[in-house]
Amino acid sequence: MSESSKESAAIVLDCQDHGESDQIVTFYCQNIGRMTGIAKGAKRSQKRFVNKLELFSFLCIRYTESRSGNLVFINEAELLESFIGLRQSMPLYKAATVLRELTLVATCDLEGDDGFFSLLQWGLQALDSRRPAMTVLVFFQIKFFEQIGYRPNLTFCLHCNQPFNATQDYGFDSRAGGIVCGGCQGERGQITDLPLSRGTIKILQSAQNQPLSRLHRLHLSGSGLREALSLLYHYGRHLLQREICSLKVLSEAHWKG
Numbered sequence: 001m002s003e004s005s006k007e008s009a010a011i012v013l014d015c016q017d018h019g020e021s022d023q024i025v026t027f028y029c030q031n032i033g034r035m036t037g038i039a040k041g042a043k044r045s046q047k048r049f050v051n052k053l054e055l056f057s058f059l060c061i062r063y064t065e066s067r068s069g070n071l072v073f074i075n076e077a078e079l080l081e082s083f084i085g086l087r088q089s090m091p092l093y094k095a096a097t098v099l100r101e102l103t104l105v106a107t108c109d110l111e112g113d114d115g116f117f118s119l120l121q122w123g124l125q126a127l128d129s130r131r132p133a134m135t136v137l138v139f140f141q142i143k144f145f146e147q148i149g150y151r152p153n154l155t156f157c158l159h160c161n162q163p164f165n166a167t168q169d170y171g172f173d174s175r176a177g178g179i180v181c182g183g184c185q186g187e188r189g190q191i192t193d194l195p196l197s198r199g200t201i202k203i204l205q206s207a208q209n210q211p212l213s214r215l216h217r218l219h220l221s222g223s224g225l226r227e228a229l230s231l232l233y234h235y236g237r238h239l240l241q242r243e244i245c246s247l248k249v250l251s252e253a254h255w256k257g
């Protein structure tokens with residue numbers, strides 16, 4: 001490795017052909033965050049890049065920073081994990097595209113965030129091991145919003161500040177990002193909050209409080225899963241001020257199904 005060459009663990013988020021033989025690749029890298037580079041001759045170089053610069057591949061890349069401009073030069077890539085399981089199932093692959101789109105929307109180049117890298121890696125691994133795709137999407141988003149500094153409030157009513165109580169009814173105000181108790185909903189009259197059962201609130205609270213390594217113990221299905229997906233979809237759309245297209249398609253199919 002030459003002196004100026006650096007190395008990083010990286011997950012491929014985007015890959016575009018550039019000219020006759022190059023590729024421009026966007027990664028989410030450990031310690032570095034999002035980074036885009038050019039892989040010169042990638043389409044010709046069987047040895048250095050073949051089957052590596054694919055969406056979602058987990059790589060060790062060696063790169064050189066450019067003296068001008070933001071693109072780095074990708075010199076070499078070693079495949080650490082190809083997540084073959086998620087490539088063999090269309091629902092899992094589609095769910096992985098949601099993780100990708102959320103990450104691209106919410107991150108900027110070269111803003112290192114190890115929490116984000118671990119979360120993305122967790123999401124891809126969970127899909128690769130064939131955990132239910134929509135459940136993975138719920139837990140990914142719960143952690144994702146926290147990671148970008150907007151943890152949804154599921155612990156006390158946004159209006160009266162009373163802590164969550166297992167005998168009370170609740171809704172979720174996606175604009176304010178938290179739960180509202182039945183009493184406060186009654187006082188406000190016009191209720192636009194999303195319905196949210198106490199059981200779903202408890203599972204989402206657990207997901208917020210558990211480390212990634214324990215999320216596989218939590219389960220959501222049926223109406224609880226639909227409520228959680230709806231809450232996170234509306235909250236995300238408000239927060240990011242845009243549609244997450246890949247998520248909209250999957251969620252709508254799930255709500256109808």
Ligand SMILES: [Zn+2]
Pocket residue numbers: 157158159160161162180181182183184185
């Ligand atoms: Zn209240």
